[in-house]
Amino acid sequence: MGLREYVIRRSIYMFLLIVAVVCFNFFLFRLPTLVLGVSPVDLMISEEMRRNLTRDMLEQLYFRFGLVPDPDIFDWIYMFWRYLVNMFTGNFGLSFISGQPVIDEIMGRLPNTLLLMGTSSLVAIMLGIWTGVKVAADPGSRKDVSAVTVALFIYALPIFWFGMMLLMIFAVYLPSVTGGLISFPLYGTIDTELWPTIKDSPFGGLIMAGDILHHLFLPMIALGVGGYGGYFLYMRNNLIDVMTEDYILTARAKGLDENQVLYKHGLKNALLPMVTVIALTFGFLINGATLTETVFTWYGLGRYIFTSLFQLDYPVVQAIFMIIAITAILANFVADLLYGVLDPRIKYA
Amino acid sequence: MSETRRGSWKDSNWYVSMSGFFREYRKHRIGVFGIILMFFFLVMAVGAPWIATNDPSPGATIAPTFMAPVWMQVFDPNAVVSKEYMTDPYLADAPVFEYRGSPDEFSYAHHASTGSSDPSYVNLTWTHEAYHPLDFVVPPIPLSDMPDCRDFVFFNKTLEWTPEKMPNDVNITIEFSMTTTGNFSTNENGGLMFKLYIWLIDSSGNWKMVYKSFPPYSSVTQSRNIDLSWFDILAGWGGMVPDPVTGAQPEDPTDLLTIGVGLAPTKEFRYFGGEFPWRTYNGSVTAKVSKLSVFCYGNYYGLLGTTDKGADAWSQLIYGSRVSLTIGVLATALSTVVGVIVGLVAGYFGGKVDEVLMRVVDFLLVIPGLPLMMVLAAFLGPTVENIIIVIAILGWTGTSRLIRSQVMAEKNKAYVESARAIGASDTYIIFRHVLPNVTPILFANITLGVVGAILSESGLAFLGLTDPSKPSWGRMLADAQGSGGFSNGAWWVVVFPGLMITSLSLAFTFVGHTLDQVLNPRLRER
Numbered sequence A: 001m002g003l004r005e006y007v008i009r010r011s012i013y014m015f016l017l018i019v020a021v022v023c024f025n026f027f028l029f030r031l032p033t034l035v036l037g038v039s040p041v042d043l044m045i046s047e048e049m050r051r052n053l054t055r056d057m058l059e060q061l062y063f064r065f066g067l068v069p070d071p072d073i074f075d076w077i078y079m080f081w082r083y084l085v086n087m088f089t090g091n092f093g094l095s096f097i098s099g100q101p102v103i104d105e106i107m108g109r110l111p112n113t114l115l116l117m118g119t120s121s122l123v124a125i126m127l128g129i130w131t132g133v134k135v136a137a138d139p140g141s142r143k144d145v146s147a148v149t150v151a152l153f154i155y156a157l158p159i160f161w162f163g164m165m166l167l168m169i170f171a172v173y174l175p176s177v178t179g180g181l182i183s184f185p186l187y188g189t190i191d192t193e194l195w196p197t198i199k200d201s202p203f204g205g206l207i208m209a210g211d212i213l214h215h216l217f218l219p220m221i222a223l224g225v226g227g228y229g230g231y232f233l234y235m236r237n238n239l240i241d242v243m244t245e246d247y248i249l250t251a252r253a254k255g256l257d258e259n260q261v262l263y264k265h266g267l268k269n270a271l272l273p274m275v276t277v278i279a280l281t282f283g284f285l286i287n288g289a290t291l292t293e294t295v296f297t298w299y300g301l302g303r304y305i306f307t308s309l310f311q312l313d314y315p316v317v318q319a320i321f322m323i324i325a326i327t328a329i330l331a332n333f334v335a336d337l338l339y340g341v342l343d344p345r346i347k348y349a
Numbered sequence B: 001m002s003e004t005r006r007g008s009w010k011d012s013n014w015y016v017s018m019s020g021f022f023r024e025y026r027k028h029r030i031g032v033f034g035i036i037l038m039f040f041f042l043v044m045a046v047g048a049p050w051i052a053t054n055d056p057s058p059g060a061t062i063a064p065t066f067m068a069p070v071w072m073q074v075f076d077p078n079a080v081v082s083k084e085y086m087t088d089p090y091l092a093d094a095p096v097f098e099y100r101g102s103p104d105e106f107s108y109a110h111h112a113s114t115g116s117s118d119p120s121y122v123n124l125t126w127t128h129e130a131y132h133p134l135d136f137v138v139p140p141i142p143l144s145d146m147p148d149c150r151d152f153v154f155f156n157k158t159l160e161w162t163p164e165k166m167p168n169d170v171n172i173t174i175e176f177s178m179t180t181t182g183n184f185s186t187n188e189n190g191g192l193m194f195k196l197y198i199w200l201i202d203s204s205g206n207w208k209m210v211y212k213s214f215p216p217y218s219s220v221t222q223s224r225n226i227d228l229s230w231f232d233i234l235a236g237w238g239g240m241v242p243d244p245v246t247g248a249q250p251e252d253p254t255d256l257l258t259i260g261v262g263l264a265p266t267k268e269f270r271y272f273g274g275e276f277p278w279r280t281y282n283g284s285v286t287a288k289v290s291k292l293s294v295f296c297y298g299n300y301y302g303l304l305g306t307t308d309k310g311a312d313a314w315s316q317l318i319y320g321s322r323v324s325l326t327i328g329v330l331a332t333a334l335s336t337v338v339g340v341i342v343g344l345v346a347g348y349f350g351g352k353v354d355e356v357l358m359r360v361v362d363f364l365l366v367i368p369g370l371p372l373m374m375v376l377a378a379f380l381g382p383t384v385e386n387i388i389i390v391i392a393i394l395g396w397t398g399t400s401r402l403i404r405s406q407v408m409a410e411k412n413k414a415y416v417e418s419a420r421a422i423g424a425s426d427t428y429i430i431f432r433h434v435l436p437n438v439t440p441i442l443f444a445n446i447t448l449g450v451v452g453a454i455l456s457e458s459g460l461a462f463l464g465l466t467d468p469s470k471p472s473w474g475r476m477l478a479d480a481q482g483s484g485g486f487s488n489g490a491w492w493v494v495v496f497p498g499l500m501i502t503s504l505s506l507a508f509t510f511v512g513h514t515l516d517q518v519l520n521p522r523l524r525e526r
Helices: A003-029 A031-036 A042-045 A045-051 A055-064 A073-088 A102-136 A144-157 A158-177 A193-201 A204-240 A244-252 A258-282 A290-295 A303-309 A313-340 B001-009 B016-028 B029-046 B072-074 B230-240 B313-349 B351-366 B369-380 B384-410 B414-421 B426-460 B471-484 B492-519
Strands: B096-100 B106-111 B121-128 B153-159 B169-180 B192-202 B208-212 B222-229 B256-265 B283-297
Touching: A003 A031, A003 A073, A003 B029, A003 B351, A042 B169, A073 A193, A102 A204, A102 A258, A102 A313, A144 A204, A144 B426, A144 B492, A158 A290, A158 B313, A158 B369, A158 B426, A158 B471, A158 B492, A193 A204, A193 B283, A204 A258, A204 A290, A244 A258, A258 A313, A258 B256, A303 A313, A313 B351, A313 B369, B016 B029, B016 B492, B029 B313, B029 B492, B096 B106, B106 B153, B121 B256, B153 B192, B153 B208, B169 B192, B169 B208, B169 B230, B169 B471, B192 B230, B208 B222, B208 B230, B208 B283, B230 B256, B256 B283, B256 B492, B313 B351, B313 B384, B313 B426, B313 B471, B313 B492, B351 B384, B369 B384, B369 B426, B384 B426, B414 B426, B426 B471, B471 B492
Parallel strands: none
Antiparallel strands: B096 B153, B106 B121, B121 B283, B153 B256, B169 B222, B169 B283, B192 B208, B192 B256
């Protein structure tokens, strides 16, 4: 089977998965209506208001949320059809809370999430690969054992708590000890008090970038450390596996020095599976980090899912679910293809 | 089941017996450490009722909020210890009795306990005969610290205050009953004619009234808890400590504070509603005091301080291990059972069944994990059972893939072929031959699954998705975050719950890693 056939098969399969996710989403977020008979409109208007509204007005109100009052089975089919049409035309509806289009709300938060997740993943991947290669050259050594123990420790660490500790040390204690010399903001993505300065100053953009980086630093460290353990272990184990292969033995037998064997022959091969892992990571970037964003009150998608869920703002949660799932599916697809392109030994089956 | 499991060791090429396995396991220091740590948490969870010192429910207020742990006092030599300062609060020994004015109508008695069913008490009695004169303060002084009548009886107990610092808060608890006879019990206004008072009397002789009783009274013992105001505390304790601002010497000569409890007639007894009760009343009033406790709070309380709601952090921490362990272990057990069954079925039968099951796995893998858990937990209601189910729903995919790949490798081996040849059923082959051979690889997976479940549980609890009546570590962190615990300097509400989550999951991580090293043939060959 050739590459072309493989891509076509994967694309069909990908499309089916997306359809499954879309259907699942529909039922997941109508679960309260299906099971308990409570619709979002009931939460918005009181019983008294409902009595004062005419049937037409009520229907219009429900229509706004893609619902039908007192649905029977045909209404459900109609609602499902409307939902399908909306999802595939990119119309995610209005947020119950703000009344704004969901897509606008999401787009407002997306850059923050991508910034936080992107930088922290980069830090984690770089550190993971670097230290992984360092210790894999000599497995079982003291350096290796202690690095693995640290990685296991990070694996067991609740990252949101680590973030709270960072906040406590760098945003509460160090500022008071050093008299404000070393100080990180306790919350937020940007300092609103700086807006006038940013507007007036000719270097406003620089000041804003600096302020965002200042706010970014602690959550980035928290997430970077949190992701590091996994990348490190993966890199180390891969490289140790590769170093037992026959072609490494051949390289050594040719009389190459150990560094050349490690970096030229070992690392290149060990990086291959790493590339797919990284591709998958970037697929889940949009996912955000709900817990860490909540701790640092970061204005991002992860925290937005959480707050919308607790405000029963279902169109938002539904839309974010959709977007995350579709990105993840695409990332999987890309990772598979990428692996094949990078490693010519792979056969499409 | 134990048969099967033992079989797996026998079948294994590397281990002849369990003891062989342990011999190998012991070589890994972190594995042994993990086992010890796990045992420590198990003891904590099982022994929670004995280890915890207070009610663990998160809303149970027992002290002021954000008190520091008691052992922090070593950094603070002048610290005020939060404890009972009254020696003998149950009045086992006779206190000092005194009269003011004429003692004609007053008497007292002390009853020493003779057994556990017969507590000690102090009686203060006032017996009045009509027209017996009393020395009233005329005209009455409003807001006076002294009673309206100069004749009265009281008992006092002295406590010693050695710290050179005022307490942050003081609770005085008094248990008393009132027995009245004659007009005091028959007249509807009889309860207004007397009062029970509590005074703080400093060593310079200044009296500060902190409590006076109000009708209705009962002959059944009742308890009054008096939370002293800052002015009361200043009047009582202010003279015994140097001025916190100027450092001036204390004004009172000694570090002794006397608590007086007295029974006195009120101004209503002289004149009330156009009548003169002192001319008409005959009868007696007896106040029976069975407890007088003075609990002073410093900045320190309990082994780990108090939370934002004034609950004991230590007890919550101890009971939190139960929630984490239960959810961690049960959720993993559930997801392992599902994962193993799916993996065995998919791997053994292959074909259409395999295709469908693996597509379900793929589907679950692209759904965002924590958000789905949040949605489900919020819809189902965050009880312990539902959290277990929610975590298990997403947890089985990895196990099923692992088992499937192992089964696919095993099922074409000769021993399965021969079992099938002699007519063994599929179920028999799966559970008797295939499962025992993939079990070792499962152990590490299970242990690491527990880590994921514990971390998920604490994350959900941190977001508020937890049983509101049960203490949990994630919830403690959420309370600390929501109430600004660490920005107020209360680092103990942040550090310890997180340390507990980390060390519990670390224990499972270490054990899981070691099991992986020992049991995974791929790693062992290195």
